[in-house]
Amino acid sequence: xxxxxxxxxxxxxxxxxxxxxxxxxxxxxxxxxxxxxxxxxxxxxxxxxxxxxxxxxxxxxxxxxxxxxxxxxxxxxxxxxxxxxxxxxxxxxxxxxxxxxxxxxxxxxxxxxxxxxxxxxxxxxxxxxxxxxxxxxxxxxxxxxxxxxxxxxxxxxxxxxxxxxxxxxxxxxxxxxxxxxxxxxxxxxxxxxxxxxxxxxxxxxxxxxxxxxxxxxxxxxxxxxxxxxxxxxxxxxxxxxxxxxxxxxxxxxxxxxxxxxxxxxxxxxx
Amino acid sequence: xxxxxxxxxxxxxxxxxxxxxxxxxxxxxxxxxxxxxxxxxxxxxxxxxxxxxxxxxxxxxxxxxxxxxxxxxxxxxxxxxxxxxxxxxxxxxxxxxxxxxxxxxxxxxxxxxxxxxxxxxxxxxxxxxxxxxxxxxxxxxxxxxxxxxxxxxxxxxxxxxxxxxxxxxxxxxxxxxxxxxxxxxxxxxxxxxxxxxxxxxxxxxxxxxxxxxxxxxxxxxxxxxxxxxxxxxxxxxxxxxxxxxxxxxxxxxxxxxxxxxxxxxxxxxx
Numbered sequence: 001x002x003x004x005x006x007x008x009x010x011x012x013x014x015x016x017x018x019x020x021x022x023x024x025x026x027x028x029x030x031x032x033x034x035x036x037x038x039x040x041x042x043x044x045x046x047x048x049x050x051x052x053x054x055x056x057x058x059x060x061x062x063x064x065x066x067x068x069x070x071x072x073x074x075x076x077x078x079x080x081x082x083x084x085x086x087x088x089x090x091x092x093x094x095x096x097x098x099x100x101x102x103x104x105x106x107x108x109x110x111x112x113x114x115x116x117x118x119x120x121x122x123x124x125x126x127x128x129x130x131x132x133x134x135x136x137x138x139x140x141x142x143x144x145x146x147x148x149x150x151x152x153x154x155x156x157x158x159x160x161x162x163x164x165x166x167x168x169x170x171x172x173x174x175x176x177x178x179x180x181x182x183x184x185x186x187x188x189x190x191x192x193x194x195x196x197x198x199x200x201x202x203x204x205x206x207x208x209x210x211x212x213x214x215x216x217x218x219x220x221x222x223x224x225x226x227x228x229x230x231x232x233x234x235x236x237x238x239x240x241x242x243x244x245x246x247x248x249x250x251x252x253x254x255x256x257x258x259x260x261x262x263x264x265x266x267x268x269x270x
Numbered sequence: 271x272x273x274x275x276x277x278x279x280x281x282x283x284x285x286x287x288x289x290x291x292x293x294x295x296x297x298x299x300x301x302x303x304x305x306x307x308x309x310x311x312x313x314x315x316x317x318x319x320x321x322x323x324x325x326x327x328x329x330x331x332x333x334x335x336x337x338x339x340x341x342x343x344x345x346x347x348x349x350x351x352x353x354x355x356x357x358x359x360x361x362x363x364x365x366x367x368x369x370x371x372x373x374x375x376x377x378x379x380x381x382x383x384x385x386x387x388x389x390x391x392x393x394x395x396x397x398x399x400x401x402x403x404x405x406x407x408x409x410x411x412x413x414x415x416x417x418x419x420x421x422x423x424x425x426x427x428x429x430x431x432x433x434x435x436x437x438x439x440x441x442x443x444x445x446x447x448x449x450x451x452x453x454x455x456x457x458x459x460x461x462x463x464x465x466x467x468x469x470x471x472x473x474x475x476x477x478x479x480x481x482x483x484x485x486x487x488x489x490x491x492x493x494x495x496x497x498x499x500x501x502x503x504x505x506x507x508x509x510x511x512x513x514x515x516x517x518x519x520x521x522x523x524x525x526x527x528x529x530x531x532x533x534x535x536x537x538x539x540x
Binding site for chain 1: 334335337339341342356357359362364366368374375376378380382384386390391392393394395439440441471474475484485487489491493510511512513514515516518520522524532535537539
């Protein structure tokens with residue numbers, strides 16, 4: 001008897017229909033295993049939208065970037081995702097995606113795909129100096145929202161202790177992270193992890209303030225080869241807020257491979 | 271006889287039609303004054319899409335964030351912009367926008383708007399230490415693409431000299447910038463400026479390599495009050511690339527007011 005990984009169980013989409021213009025509609029649902037405080041974990045919603053594009057027959061190449069706008073909370077009932085190829089260029093594609101639940105659009109996304117090509121390469125942002133993952137303990141996830149148990153997180157900086165004397169003027173959160181149980185990395189899994197940072201306001205105020213992602217943009221630097229090399233090793237993830245204002249804040253984060261390649265730059269408004 | 275500012279001349283949109291669902295279509299064209307190397311300057315395209323949302327009667331509140339996907343180059347012929355209110359919540363709105371030229375979608379955007387509310391505030395990213403704008407000379411724009419003449423740019427770091435011995439391993443570009451002639455700041459003008467950085471590859475390689483923005487995401491921290499306070503003073507803008515790879519690179523930038531408030535975080539894939 002096979003036991004699919006929880007990520008693969010939730011990222012299962014069923015083709016429902018294809019319009020005359022090739023817009024493909026998929027059905028799915030997000031399992032309670034990826035629940036967050038209100039509705040599912042944003043990273044899994046993002047991964048599901050990307051998975052829908054990957055399953056569209058018109059798709060060519062690999063994702064370069066994706067923006068997901070969270071317009072309304074979801075629940076764990078059935079949902080449908082419409083994928084539309086807006087523009088099909090020789091070496092790139094532009095996609096629009098929308099996710100509906102109970103007949104209303106709740107999430108939208110746009111994504112750019114590209115066929116690989118070689119060029120001048122350089123990385124300005126190095127892996128920060130951090131202790132090795134195997135020298136650190138896994139974060140206990142008991143009492144946390146369900147999604148956290150699907151990740152093995154080894155915190156380096158930015159603990160949420162809820163102790164007032166741990167309030168900080170620096171929201172930086174740095175951790176080693178991988179799927180739990182370990183799973184070979186692919187683009188949906190990497191996108192899901194790009195939302196793994198505990199909310200910056202929790203770290204600053206050491207309080208569980210109601211919070212939610214409004215829009216998330218992730219750029220993929222990773223190539224399929226780098227994903228294959230990474231396999232199921234730990235990723236180094238680090239993020240920091242820029243400004244808190246009028247109930248909103250933004251953060252910028254980066255994810256490196258175990259060997260120091262920058263795989264992702266990710267930004268969100270919370 | 272009045273002489274509208276070049277920015278206002280190009281950001282002029284004419285209502286064309288409104289669908290039964292309230293999707294409003296606007297017509298316009300981008301003047302050669304905002305031309306770049308191939309087609310118009312990306313910042314002016316972004317500003318035009320934002321302006322279209324601001325002109326939609328259903329719009330409420332101010333922009334929080336916008337993502338623009340550049341799917342095909344534009345020219346200076348007529349274009350049409352369709353604005354669609356995808357989700358209308360109590361205190362926020364989600365918009366999809368598409369720009370067509372010669373009957374094909376060339377640019378798409380999504381944007382989140384919000385009604386202002388007060389909350390806990392703090393800024394983690396301070397204005398970097400820089401010399402005052404009035405101690406620096408304006409960058410001569412003769413020989414540069416047309417758009418540059420619409421900005422008064424006072425370079426601090428990241429010159430493009432095209433001298434091989436000025437090649438650098440740091441793509442940081444920092445400058446004071448404002449509209450030329452000076453113009454009171456509003457959201458479209460601020461968005462246009464968020465694309466003002468010379469391409470990072472020019473600074474690294476000191477060569478004019480063919481380059482173009484694929485997707486741009488700008489988060490607005492600025493409130494209408496802060497925009498009014500800023501008026502037509504210089505803004506401090508700074509950006510840096512994270513990784514160059516497979517012909518792509520991404521950059522993260524920030525824009526501060528003259529008095530040090532962080533007004534914008536902006537990210538793009540090039």
